[in-house]
Amino acid sequence: MEPPELSGIEQQLSELIAGVLSGNRIHIAKAITLIESGDFLGDLLLSRLRGNLRGIPVIGFAGPPGAGKSTLIGALIGVLRERGRSVAVLAVDPSSPISGGAVLGDRVRLVGRVNQSGIYFRSLASRGATGAIARNIRAMCRVLDAAGFDVVMVETVGAGQSDVEIMGVADVVVVVVPPDYGDSIQAIKAGLLEIGDLYVVSKSDLPNSRLMASVLESMLSGRNRRVRVMTVSAATGENVRELVDLIWSELEAMRASGELDARRTKIHEWEMREALMDRIKSIIESALTEDGHLEQARRMLASGADPRELGRRLAGEVLRTALRRLEGQDGAR
Numbered sequence: 001m002e003p004p005e006l007s008g009i010e011q012q013l014s015e016l017i018a019g020v021l022s023g024n025r026i027h028i029a030k031a032i033t034l035i036e037s038g039d040f041l042g043d044l045l046l047s048r049l050r051g052n053l054r055g056i057p058v059i060g061f062a063g064p065p066g067a068g069k070s071t072l073i074g075a076l077i078g079v080l081r082e083r084g085r086s087v088a089v090l091a092v093d094p095s096s097p098i099s100g101g102a103v104l105g106d107r108v109r110l111v112g113r114v115n116q117s118g119i120y121f122r123s124l125a126s127r128g129a130t131g132a133i134a135r136n137i138r139a140m141c142r143v144l145d146a147a148g149f150d151v152v153m154v155e156t157v158g159a160g161q162s163d164v165e166i167m168g169v170a171d172v173v174v175v176v177v178p179p180d181y182g183d184s185i186q187a188i189k190a191g192l193l194e195i196g197d198l199y200v201v202s203k204s205d206l207p208n209s210r211l212m213a214s215v216l217e218s219m220l221s222g223r224n225r226r227v228r229v230m231t232v233s234a235a236t237g238e239n240v241r242e243l244v245d246l247i248w249s250e251l252e253a254m255r256a257s258g259e260l261d262a263r264r265t266k267i268h269e270w271e272m273r274e275a276l277m278d279r280i281k282s283i284i285e286s287a288l289t290e291d292g293h294l295e296q297a298r299r300m301l302a303s304g305a306d307p308r309e310l311g312r313r314l315a316g317e318v319l320r321t322a323l324r325r326l327e328g329q330d331g332a333r
Contacts, residue, residue: 013041017048023148025120031143032122035136046139049146055264056145057251058152060170062192067176068202068234069155075234076153077119079244085150086118090137092157093123120149137169138271164191168270171260172197172250174243177216179209193219196227197250204231204238287321288314 016034019027034042061069070091077087124137141152156166166173175196199220201212209231216229228246232239254260288294293314300310 009041013044013048016041016045020045020049020143020147021052028120028143028147029122032140035139035143036124038136042136042139046142049142052146053142054145056149056151057172058141058154058170059247060154060156060166060173061176062156062164062166062173062195063176064178067178069176071234072176072200072202072232072240073153073155075232075237075240076244079241080151081116081118083244086120086148088120088144088147088149088152089122089155090140090144090152091121091123091155092137093125120144120147138267141169164195167195168267171254171263172247174198174200174247176200176202177212179203179206179212193223198243198246199227199229200243201229201231202234204233205236283322283326284318287318287325291318291321293318293321 016027016031020031031042031045034045061073063069073089077089080087122140124140137154141154144152154166154169173196175192175198177199179201199216201209201216203209213229213231220227220229228250230239230243230246232243234240251260254263297305297310297314301307
């Protein structure tokens with residue numbers, strides 16, 4: 001007979017899985033929160049959902065702040081809904097350096113669309129990750145896949161070079177650039193030139209959009225493969241439908257060539273490495289704080305020890321402690 005606490009966890013997990021698979025928004029939100037918080041139930045949930053995944057497309061949107069990514073996504077959603085496709089949006093916001101919470105978490109940017117049927121929106125904190133992508137966003141995409149959505153759109157925070165981490169999430173990356181080509185060019189040079197599958201000059205109803213498109217085409221001419229550049233206006237609807245068609249054409253071409261499978265395998269490898277490093281860091285932190293190493297280090301620092309040299313000296317001791325802990329855990333299984 002299962003202990004009461006295990007029985008309760010199993011019931012909670014079963015209810016959550018059933019809710020996610022039925023597309024219940026409350027259960028979807030709970031599942032994403034479990035993953036975002038690092039709760040162990042999140043890992044159990046993902047394991048149970050694995051057999052229900054269809055491999056839906058994940059489209060990433062990167063670009064400098066003010067490029068109009070949110071507005072463009074809203075326009076694309078309108079076209080996709082007209083075509084009968086359901087859409088989930090994960091918008092990565094900058095996180096507070098103190099709390100780690102999303103600074104823009106309560107800001108609804110896709111006004112008028114978020115509460116419509118067939119659309120799900122979630123704002124996420126980047127939680128101090130090296131770049132702008134929330135740490136567990138790939139796992140969240142799998143929850144949304146199991147929940148029955150047809151496509152996931154991921155909007156980055158727009159932090160320049162850090163946006164290159166979208167490559168570790170998306171099947172297709174759309175880089176959005178505003179038509180004013182001063183600061184935007186510098187943001188593109190910071191790394192976005194290397195990651196985009198499609199480049200969009202937004203706000204094409206404003207001056208300089210055609211000029212910006214020409215500049216981009218020139219800058220991208222050195223890429224190994226041809227990259228499309230187009231101008232789009234979410235305000236007037238110019239080329240919005242064409243962009244949707246282009247994204248799906250890119251997906252089909254990648255699928256036919258095998259590039260899509262290769263990219264997803266690479267994404268899974270990045271996720272595995274991230275999980276591995278998280279586990280190693282957790283074990284080392286535990287060994288450092290719970291086995292007297294940290295107290296010893298504090299005493300030595302108070303006596304004038306050099307912090308960097310002390311860190312190098314402690315590395316071997318802490319690693320040996322961590323290995324003993326890990327071997328003990330393996331032996332107990």
